[in-house]
Amino acid sequence: xxxQLAWRNIWRNPxxxxxxxxxxxxxxxxxxxxxxxMRGISDGMVRNxxxxxxxxxxxxxxxxxxxxVVENSMIDPxxxxxxxxxxxxxxxxxxxxxxxxxxxxxxxxxxxxxxxGIDPAREARISFxxxxxxxxxxxxDDDKYGIVAGKALxxxxxxxxxxxxxxxxxxxxxxxxxxxxxxxxxxxxxxxxTEKQFIFVxxxxxxxxxxxxxxxxxxxxxxxxxxxxKQVADNLRAAVPSxxxxxxxxxxxxxxxxxxxxxxxxxxxxWFIVVFIAMGFGIVNTTLMAVFERxxxxxxxxxxxxxxxxxIKEVLAESFFILLIGTAIGNVLSFLSVFALSxxxxxxxxxASGLEFAGMSRIIYPAIYSHDVIVANLVxxxxxxxxxxxxxxxxxxxxxxxxxxxx
Amino acid sequence: xxxVECADVKKTYQQGKxxxxxxxxxxxxxxxxxxxxxxxxSGSGKTTMLNIIGGLDSADSGRVTVNGSTxxxxxxxxxxxxxxxxxxxxxxxxxxxxxxxxLENVEFVMLLQGVPPAERRERAKxxxxxxxxxxxxxxxxxxxxxxxxxxxxxxxxxxxxPAIVLADEPTANLDSxxxxxxxxxxxxxxxxxxxxxxFSTHDKMVMDYARRLVLIRDGLVAGDxxx
Ligand SMILES: Nc1ncnc2c1ncn2[C@@H]1O[C@H](COP(=O)(O)OP(=O)(O)O)[C@@H](O)[C@H]1O
Ligand SMILES: [Mg+2]
Numbered sequence: 001x002x003x004q005l006a007w008r009n010i011w012r013n014p015x016x017x018x019x020x021x022x023x024x025x026x027x028x029x030x031x032x033x034x035x036x037x038m039r040g041i042s043d044g045m046v047r048n049x050x051x052x053x054x055x056x057x058x059x060x061x062x063x064x065x066x067x068x069v070v071e072n073s074m075i076d077p078x079x080x081x082x083x084x085x086x087x088x089x090x091x092x093x094x095x096x097x098x099x100x101x102x103x104x105x106x107x108x109x110x111x112x113x114x115x116x117g118i119d120p121a122r123e124a125r126i127s128f129x130x131x132x133x134x135x136x137x138x139x140x141d142d143d144k145y146g147i148v149a150g151k152a153l154x155x156x157x158x159x160x161x162x163x164x165x166x167x168x169x170x171x172x173x174x175x176x177x178x179x180x181x182x183x184x185x186x187x188x189x190x191x192x193x194t195e196k197q198f199i200f201v202x203x204x205x206x207x208x209x210x211x212x213x214x215x216x217x218x219x220x221x222x223x224x225x226x227x228x229x230k231q232v233a234d235n236l237r238a239a240v241p242s243x244x245x246x247x248x249x250x251x252x253x254x255x256x257x258x259x260x261x262x263x264x265x266x267x268x269x270x271w272f273i274v275v276f277i278a279m280g281f282g283i284v285n286t287t288l289m290a291v292f293e294r295x296x297x298x299x300x301x302x303x304x305x306x307x308x309x310x311x312i313k314e315v316l317a318e319s320f321f322i323l324l325i326g327t328a329i330g331n332v333l334s335f336l337s338v339f340a341l342s343x344x345x346x347x348x349x350x351x352a353s354g355l356e357f358a359g360m361s362r363i364i365y366p367a368i369y370s371h372d373v374i375v376a377n378l379v380x381x382x383x384x385x386x387x388x389x390x391x392x393x394x395x396x397x398x399x400x401x402x403x404x405x406x407x
Numbered sequence: 408x409x410x411v412e413c414a415d416v417k418k419t420y421q422q423g424k425x426x427x428x429x430x431x432x433x434x435x436x437x438x439x440x441x442x443x444x445x446x447x448x449s450g451s452g453k454t455t456m457l458n459i460i461g462g463l464d465s466a467d468s469g470r471v472t473v474n475g476s477t478x479x480x481x482x483x484x485x486x487x488x489x490x491x492x493x494x495x496x497x498x499x500x501x502x503x504x505x506x507x508x509x510l511e512n513v514e515f516v517m518l519l520q521g522v523p524p525a526e527r528r529e530r531a532k533x534x535x536x537x538x539x540x541x542x543x544x545x546x547x548x549x550x551x552x553x554x555x556x557x558x559x560x561x562x563x564x565x566x567x568x569p570a571i572v573l574a575d576e577p578t579a580n581l582d583s584x585x586x587x588x589x590x591x592x593x594x595x596x597x598x599x600x601x602x603x604x605x606f607s608t609h610d611k612m613v614m615d616y617a618r619r620l621v622l623i624r625d626g627l628v629a630g631d632x633x634x
Binding site: 001002004005008009012296297300301302303304305306307308310400401404 | 458461463464483484487488489490491492494496498501502504505506507511514515516518519
C-alpha cells in the first residue's frame with residue numbers, strides 16, 4: 001500500500017509530474033545520446049589512427065622511432081617473425097613495411113612524403129590502404145615501378161593516373177637513391193593529410209631502390225581483440241632481443257589520441273554532473289512544492305502514529321517512481337536515437353577541413369558504452385534520491401499541531 | 408478504572424507579544440468506556456485539551472496519563488507509537504487521505520501497525536459495515552459526502568480497539584441531521600464495542616448525546632455532570 005500511496009500521489013498533479021519527468025527524460029537522453037556521440041567521435045579517432053598504418057602493435061629496430069632513417073632498419077627480421085609465430089594469438093594479422101622519409105617530385109612540384117613499401121596482400125588485411133583505392137588499382141606483388149598516391153597529392157601535383165612521379169631518398173650507402181614510378185592507383189582517405197603524406201610502392205621495389213635487401217622498417221600487427229593488446233605486446237617484447245628491437249602499442253604510438261581519450265572521459269563525467277545539477281534543482285523544487293501542498297496530510301499521518309522515518313520513505317517513494325519512469329523513457333529514447341543513426345552515422349563532410357584539424361572522422365557513428373549508460377543512470381537515480389531527502393525531511397519535521405491547523 | 412488522568416494541566420501560547428493562556432490548570436479523570444463531551448465556547452481550550460491528551464501537543468506543566476502511560480516522560484517516537492496503538496483521532500474535517508479509498512483509509516492504520524493484509528481487509532470491511540458504509544468501500548474521499556467521510560474517520564479511529572477515541576468537533580461541518588446520525592453511530596459503537604469516546608463541541612444538541620458533560624470555560628473546568 002505504501003507504493004500504491006506514492007504512485008497515486010504523484011498523479012494528483014499530473015501536469016507537474018509530467019513536467020518533471022520530461023526534464024528527467026531530456027536529461028537522461030542528453031547524457032546517454034550526447035555521450036554516445038562523444039564516444040563515437042573518439043572511437044572514430046582511434047579507428048582512424050589504427051588504420052592509418054599504426055595497427056595495434058608495432059615492432060621497430062631500436063632507434064627507428066627517434067630517427068626513422070634507413071640505417072635504423074631491421075636487417076634480419078626473421079627473429080621477430082619467429083617470435084610472432086609463438087606469441088600472437090590465432091587470428092592476428094601482421095605485415096612488414098619499408099618506411100622512410102622521401103621527396104616526391106614531378107616536372108612542376110616537389111613534396112616531402114612518407115614513402116612506404118608494402119606487401120600488398122598482407123597490408124590489405126591490416127590497414128586502410130587495401131580498400132582506399134578509388135581510381136586505378138591497388139598494388140600487385142609484381143609492380144616494380146607502380147605507385148599508389150593519395151588524391152590530394154595527385155591534385156596538388158596536377159598529375160593523374162599513368163603519369164610519373166620521381167621518388168628520392170637516402171639509401172643504405174648514404175647516397176641519394178632516386179627512381180621513377182608510374183601512378184597505377186589513387187587512394188582516398190578519411191583525412192586529406194593522409195592523402196598528402198603517404199605514397200605506396202611494393203616492398204620489393206622499395207628495398208631495391210634503397211639497397212635494403214631483406215631489411216624492413218617496421219612490422220605492424222592487428223589483433224582480433226583490442227582488449228588483449230597490452231598483454232600481447234608485453235609477451236612479444238619479452239620474446240625479441242631487447243637490445244635490437246622495440247615493441248609498442250597504439251597507445252604509445254598515438255600519444256595525442258591517448259591523451260584525447262583521457263580528456264573525453266573526464267569531460268563526459270563533467271557533462272553528466274552539469275546535466276544533473278540542472279535536473280536536480282527541478283527535482284528538489286517539484287518535490288518541495290508537492291510536500292508543502294500537503295502539510296495537512298503529513299499532520300494527519302503523524303496524528304495517526306506514523307513515524308518520521310515512514311514519512312521520509314513515503315516522499316522518497318514518490319521521487320523514486322518519477323525517477324524510475326523518467327530514466328526508463330530517457331534510456332529507451334536515447335537507444336532509439338543511437339539506433340536510428342547507427343546505419344549512416346552523422347555525416348560531417350561539409351565541415352571536413354575543420355574536423356580534420358581535430359583529428360576527427362568525417363562520419364560519426366554514435367557508440368553506446370554500457371559503462372557510460374550505467375554511470376548516467378546511477379548519477380540520475382542516486383543523486384535524484386539524495387536531493388529528494390531534503391523535502392522528505394521537511395515533510396517529516398512538521399509538528400502535528402502546526403500541520404493540522406495549517407489551511 | 409480511569410483511562411485518562413489529567414492533573415493541573417497548564418498550557419500557554421505565545422501570540423506575537425501576548426501570552427495566551429489556553430489551559431489554566433485542568434484536572435480531569437475519564438473512566439474507561441465513557442462517552443464524554445468537552446463542551447464550551449470557541450476559544451475555551453477544548454482543542455488544546457484533546458491535543459494534549461492525544462500527545463499531539465505537550466502541556467507546560469501538570470501531569471497527563473493515558474492508559475497507564477505518563478505522556479510527559481515520552482519522546483516523539485514513543486508518543487507516535489502510543490497514538491498508533493492506543494488513540495484514535497477524528498478531526499473536524501480533512502480526516503482522510505485523499506488518494507486512498509474508504510477501505511484503504513481504514514486499512515492504513517492497521518498497515519502501520521503491521522497487521523497482515525488479509526486480516527486488515529477483513530477487519531476494515533467489518534467496521535465499515537458497522538458504521539453503515541457497506542456500499543462505499545471503494546470510494547475516494549472526494550466521492551463521499553461529509554457525513555460519510557466522518558463515518559469513515561470514526562471507523563478508522565475504532566478499528567484497532569484503541570483505549571480512547573478523541574473527536575474534536577466531529578459534527579461541526581455537518582448539517583444537524585447528519586450530525587445526529589454520526590453521534591448515534593458513535594454512541595452505538597461506544598456501547599457495543601466499549602470504546603471510550605471523548606469529543607468536543609459547542610453545540611447544545613450534541614451535548615445531549617453525552618453521558619458525561621465536562622464544561623470548559625477560559626481554560627478551566629467550569630462544570631462536570633453525569634447524565
Ligand atoms: N497554536 C496556537 N498558537 C497560539 N494560540 C493558540 C494556538 N492554539 C490555540 N491557541 C489559543 O488558545 C486558546 C484556546 O484555543 P483552542 O484550544 O483552540 O480552543 P477551542 O478548541 O475551544 O476553540 C485560544 O485563545 C486560541 O487562540
Ligand atoms: Mg477547537
